[in-house]
Amino acid sequence: MVIQHNLTATNSNRQLGMTTWMQSKSSEKLSSGYKINRSADDAANLAISEKMRRQVRGLSQASANAQDGISLVQIADGAMAEVEDMLQRCNELAVKAANATMTQQDRAYLQLEINKIKEEVDAISGKTKFNEKYVLKGKITGETDTGSDVDIDTNTQMPSWAAISDNDGGYMSGTYTEGENSYVSSKVDFSSFDGSEDKKNELDGTGFYTTCCTCTNHYSIKFNVGEGDSKETSGNHYIFNVDISDCNSADDLVSKIASLNTGHFTTFKNGGDGTLYIHDNRTTAKPKPGTGRGEFGNGVATEKQTIDDKGGDLILQVGSDKTSENLIAIELPYISAKTCKIDSLSVLTQKKALEAIDSVMEGLGFVSEQRSRMGSYQNRLEHAIKNLDNVVENTQDSESEIRDTDMAAEMVKNSNNNILKQAGEAMLAQANQSKEGVMALLQ
Structure with a gap:
């Protein structure tokens, strides 16, 4: 012992x-x-569980993103439904004005209502928003995240007398000289602009764009008459809205554009005689075609998404990963009196009233096509949400098996x-x- x-x-x-x-x-x-409260409890299953948690939380947010997309599409569809109603009214007025029993004064009354409808169609596109994002201004002002490719909206081509030159395959290829310095440059000849109403109307709604030589910044100049000067930002696309109502000569027009400051290397210069130069303000060599830099074109630039070649104005993240399958691109409609074919609608004569019937019919077809596309987006998003919710539910169940405590045991x-x-x-x-x-x- x-x-x-x-x-x-x-x-x-x-x-x-x-x-x-x-x-x-x-x-x-x-x-x-939880049966795993720290990594020491089960290191391997903790790692698996965290991956599942990332997926669950990401997919839950993606489902909410898709629902936001549906809300945006529904707003656009509702606004276009109202536009269609106004176009139907225009059709009624045009058919009425086409009747030979109408007097000139009668048609003038009908024209007055049509003019107000035109104004409201344009107004709707300017006040229909979702979370401060325009939903009826399409590619011109739709906000995007990125994009180094540039496309051209053919509806905004400048008139032929506004000639673009020193533009080799879409790249700045000319030279602008200022003192002892020379810069790679393209130019636009506005010398034919005389300040007349006709010239202003031809420029109204058109524009041109250029891309920086060293990055993916896009700069668009879009002309308007009486809408005021403003600047819009869409990702790395900067849109300068230039009011030309007070420009009475080519020099006035070019000087106004030259006064714009991109805040970057791209510079607009008044070369005199109605010539505008667009150049990189450094003495650099000419960019080589194929580099994706220094692109220049006639028309307001519209950005193509480069996120896995997705195209559209809005890219919705509807998955927990960054691959193209987790993205849905929505191309927003551009609704205006012009795109609805009623900007020049007139019923002041019987002949014009008959032409107006065809124009309104074409406009209704355009709006109906846009509404159909919005409806297709909504249906796709609804299917995406159902699938996301199903994946979240089953992944959550698997994660629970790994992480949660079996209370009885x-x-x-x-x-x-x-x-x-x-x-x-x-x-x-x-x-x-x-x-x-x-x-x-x-x-």
């Missing part, structure tokens, strides 16, 4: 410590609801640990008492 070491008590204490540790882990799992373990702890405490007490027999020998 020894007194220096009590191995029985030591063993009992070690077993009791292990039981206490297991009981604390069991209590932690029961109180938190854990309670069994906890009860077992409680019994083992009480037994361990009792055995430790008995082990300590076993040494008391030594005192009897010493008496």
Whole structure:
């Protein structure tokens, strides 16, 4: 019998410590609801669980994104429904004006209503927004995230008398000299602009664009009459709306454009004699075709999305990854009196009224086509949401199997640990008492 070491008590204490540790882990799992509370609990399954959590949370947000897209599309569709109603009214007025029983004064009254309808169609595109984003201004002002490719909206081509030159395959190829410095440049000849109403009307709604020689910044000049000067930003596309109503000569027009500041290397210069130069303000070499830099064109630039070759004005993130399958591109409609074919609608004569019937019919066809496209987007987004919700539900179930505590099984373990702890405490007490027999020998 020894007194220096009590191995029985030591063993009992070690077993009791292990039981206490297991009981604390069991209590932690029961109180938190998770069987993995730290990486040490299950390192491999923790990593798998976190990947699933990323997917679940990402897909849940993607579903919300798709729902926002549906809301935007519904706003556009509702506004176009109203435009269609106005076009139907224009058709009624045109048919009425085409009747030979109408007097000149009668047709003037009908024309007055048509003019107001034209104004409201244009107004609708300027006030229909979703989260401060225009939904009826299409590619011209639709906000985008990125895009280094440039396309041309053929409806905004400048008139032929505004000649573009020094433009080799879409790239600045000429030279602009200022003092001792020479710059790669393209130019536009506005010398035929005389400030007349006809010339202003020809430029109204048209424009041109250029791309920086060293980055993907796009700069568009869009002309208007009486709408005021403004600047819009669409990703890396900067649109300068230039009001030419007060330009009475080619020099006035070119000077106004030259006063614009891109805030970058691209510069507009008045070369005199109605010539506008567009150049990089550094003395750099001519960019080589195929580099995607220094593009220049006649027409207001419209950006093509380069996110996995997605095209459109809005790119919706409807997945948890960045691949093209997780993106939906929405090309917004551009609705105006001009695109609806009623900008020059007149019913002042019987002949014009008959022509107006055809114009309104064409405009109705255009708006109906745009509404049909919006409806297709909505249907696709609804299918995407259903699939996303299904994936989220089943992935969440799999993640739960890995991460969540099985409360029934854990309670069994906890009860077992409680019994083992009480037994361990009792055995430790008995082990300590076993040494008391030594005192009897010493008496």
